[in-house]
Amino acid sequence: MPRDDFKRELNDAFSRISGSPGSDLPARVRSALIDAPERRGPGWLAGVAAVAIAALIVGALFVIGPLRSGHSTVPVGVATPSPSVADSPTPAVSPSPSPSSSPTQSVYVCGSSTTLNGTQPALSALIDSVRGGTHAGYDRITIEFQNGQPANVQITPQSNATFTQGASGQQVQLQGKDGLLIVIHGADGHTAYSGPTDIHVGSGILEARQLEDFEGVVQWGLGLAKPACYHAFWLTNPNRLVIDVQT
Amino acid sequence: MGLVMEQRPPAMARAADGDPDAFSVLIQPLLDPAYRLAAVMLGDRSAAEDAVQEASVKAWRKLGQLRGDERSLRPWFLSIVANECRMARRQRWWSVVRVAEPQRPSEPGAGGLASDLKDAVLRLPADDRLPLVLFFYLDLPLDEVARALGVSESAARSRVYRAARKLRSDLTEEDVF
Numbered sequence: 001m002p003r004d005d006f007k008r009e010l011n012d013a014f015s016r017i018s019g020s021p022g023s024d025l026p027a028r029v030r031s032a033l034i035d036a037p038e039r040r041g042p043g044w045l046a047g048v049a050a051v052a053i054a055a056l057i058v059g060a061l062f063v064i065g066p067l068r069s070g071h072s073t074v075p076v077g078v079a080t081p082s083p084s085v086a087d088s089p090t091p092a093v094s095p096s097p098s099p100s101s102s103p104t105q106s107v108y109v110c111g112s113s114t115t116l117n118g119t120q121p122a123l124s125a126l127i128d129s130v131r132g133g134t135h136a137g138y139d140r141i142t143i144e145f146q147n148g149q150p151a152n153v154q155i156t157p158q159s160n161a162t163f164t165q166g167a168s169g170q171q172v173q174l175q176g177k178d179g180l181l182i183v184i185h186g187a188d189g190h191t192a193y194s195g196p197t198d199i200h201v202g203s204g205i206l207e208a209r210q211l212e213d214f215e216g217v218v219q220w221g222l223g224l225a226k227p228a229c230y231h232a233f234w235l236t237n238p239n240r241l242v243i244d245v246q247t
Numbered sequence: 248m249g250l251v252m253e254q255r256p257p258a259m260a261r262a263a264d265g266d267p268d269a270f271s272v273l274i275q276p277l278l279d280p281a282y283r284l285a286a287v288m289l290g291d292r293s294a295a296e297d298a299v300q301e302a303s304v305k306a307w308r309k310l311g312q313l314r315g316d317e318r319s320l321r322p323w324f325l326s327i328v329a330n331e332c333r334m335a336r337r338q339r340w341w342s343v344v345r346v347a348e349p350q351r352p353s354e355p356g357a358g359g360l361a362s363d364l365k366d367a368v369l370r371l372p373a374d375d376r377l378p379l380v381l382f383f384y385l386d387l388p389l390d391e392v393a394r395a396l397g398v399s400e401s402a403a404r405s406r407v408y409r410a411a412r413k414l415r416s417d418l419t420e421e422d423v424f
Binding site for chain 2: 007
């Protein structure tokens with residue numbers, strides 16, 4: 001068989017398998033880069049090197065003797081890596097307007113539930129950060145886990161913003177007309193997380209509030225401005241549950 | 248591709264300094280081939296986009312490890328995408344999804360219809376699909392295929408040929424190259 005025929009047939013087969021990427025892929029990638037908590041470039045390496053050098057200097061001075069209390073002479077501040085999203089000690093709302101285009105409609109799930117299974121679930125995935133952010137076309141809530149992914153996450157839209165608190169059974173009314181219930185199985189929201197449990201995000205996710213954190217089940221409710229069209233996915237290193245809600 | 252990279256050395260420098268916008272500009276021309284590679288390796292378009300997204304973040308973090316000039320970026324990035332696909336296939340949920348895949352016709356080499364070839368491609372092990380996608384679908388030169396596979400050029404040539412022969416047993420080396 002002539003090579004051109006084989007190549008043409010093979011490429012046709014490849015093309016029918018792959019199709020074309022969604023038009024939103026560049027925006028998704030860019031958004032993931034912006035949301036990536038560690039931006040490690042030469043600056044970060046320089047920071048690590050500075051830490052190592054500072055430690056050596058402190059050690060040498062300590063051994064030599066005359067500077068037992070000489071911390072102030074060591075440029076500790078220089079050794080601190082430049083702040084990044086992950087370095088922020090307060091997992092509060094961090095609106096980060098992005099000029100990127102919003103994901104296309106085809107990415108979003110509208111009006112139906114979604115279950116995400118953890119790919120490498122920890123015994124109990126420790127939540128250590130909850131962040132909200134606004135982007136062009138969508139609001140994002142990011143729940144970060146310290147030691148692995150939870151067993152699974154169920155995301156269920158609802159036509160009101162009234163939720164039931166797991167512990168008390170009381171009804172709570174969040175801001176907005178619609179809602180999204182996030183139920184995380186195999187998670188712990190209190191061991192590693194001490195940040196806010198009621199967050200105001202933007203014009204799409206009006207309010208995010210923790211509803212339950214008991215016996216391995218963590219629930220968050222999102223109060224939304226309109227019926228939920230959302231896209232939920234995992235990011236890793238560190239493990240993050242990301243939910244984008246169209247605005 | 249190399250030309251595109253050479254025209255943007257400032258973006259490369261800014262990306263290496265940790266600028267996400269610069270890096271997203273840098274890899275934007277690579278997202279389409281990366282997606283196509285991932286989609287064929289995974290046989291799942293949605294998972295392919297996830298893999299490309301994840302690989303992009305990893306590539307950004309590892310950018311300081313990239314050796315060579317800007318032309319090295321494409322095979323380097325595609326190798327990260329391929330690794331991401333391997334990881335995705337190993338993960339538990341993937342095996343669950345694969346159970347639900349419909350049975351495909353047998354006899355990979357039988358028939359000359361494109362649908363037969365598509366089925367045959369999907370039956371190939373992912374590591375055989377990879378050299379074929381790189382060489383034929385993405386039309387990479389052999390030296391870039393070799394760098395993406397992390398092997399020598401002669402080994403890359405062998406892998407392309409071996410994989411092609413699994414689809415068409417009567418192919419000669421001259422037919423392939």
